[in-house]
Amino acid sequence: MTTMRQFVGEVLRARRADRGFSIRELSARSRVSQGYISEVERGQKEPSSELLAALADALDVPLSSVLREVADQLETAEVRSQLASVSSIGADTVRASAA
Amino acid sequence: MTTMRQFVGEVLRARRADRGFSIRELSARSRVSQGYISEVERGQKEPSSELLAALADALDVPLSSVLREVADQLETAEVRSQLASVSSIGADTVRASAA
Secondary structure (H helix, E strand, O other): OOOHHHHHHHHHHHHHHHHOOOHHHHHHHHOOOHHHHHHHHOOOOOOOHHHHHHHHHHOOOOHHHHHHHHHHHHHHHHHHHHHHHHHHHHHHHHHHHHO | OOOHHHHHHHHHHHHHHHHOOOHHHHHHHHOOOHHHHHHHHOOOOOOOHHHHHHHHHHOOOOHHHHHHHHHHHHHHHHHHHHHHHHHHHHHHHHHHHHO
């Protein structure tokens, strides 16, 4: 299952694209290094609360809206994962009944 | 301003209270140490995505709902902080006009 960290990265990258900023520009605005931003966007680094706040600020978006979007994506993943386990239980039941 | 980390801690503590678990019980269920849980709840440690997922799982709550509550609290704090800066600008304007 996709971790929260990966969704955080995806949402941040999408917000940066919305604003039309390069990583270099976001780095200059946020004073966060380009390498770090890139790692966060790829879901490889767990950003601290302070760093997330600095990035959201530099993107002119409230951190709460970034977080809400992460929550929405996480919920979709949770539902999909539940559905997958329900349908695998369903398939097992069908197989067990057939046996 | 309160950091996201502090809200994460508050929400996790509230969810633990809802479930009636002690830190010791949550620790046993989540396999996260009591000291670590306590630091996370007090907003002193930035939990990794994996740790947050383990705690949410042990609390039988979707991580997305924890995150959404954090987003709500963060939004309230953001609005309060904006209101405070608007009213301080207002006060400056009044003072400037009076001068």
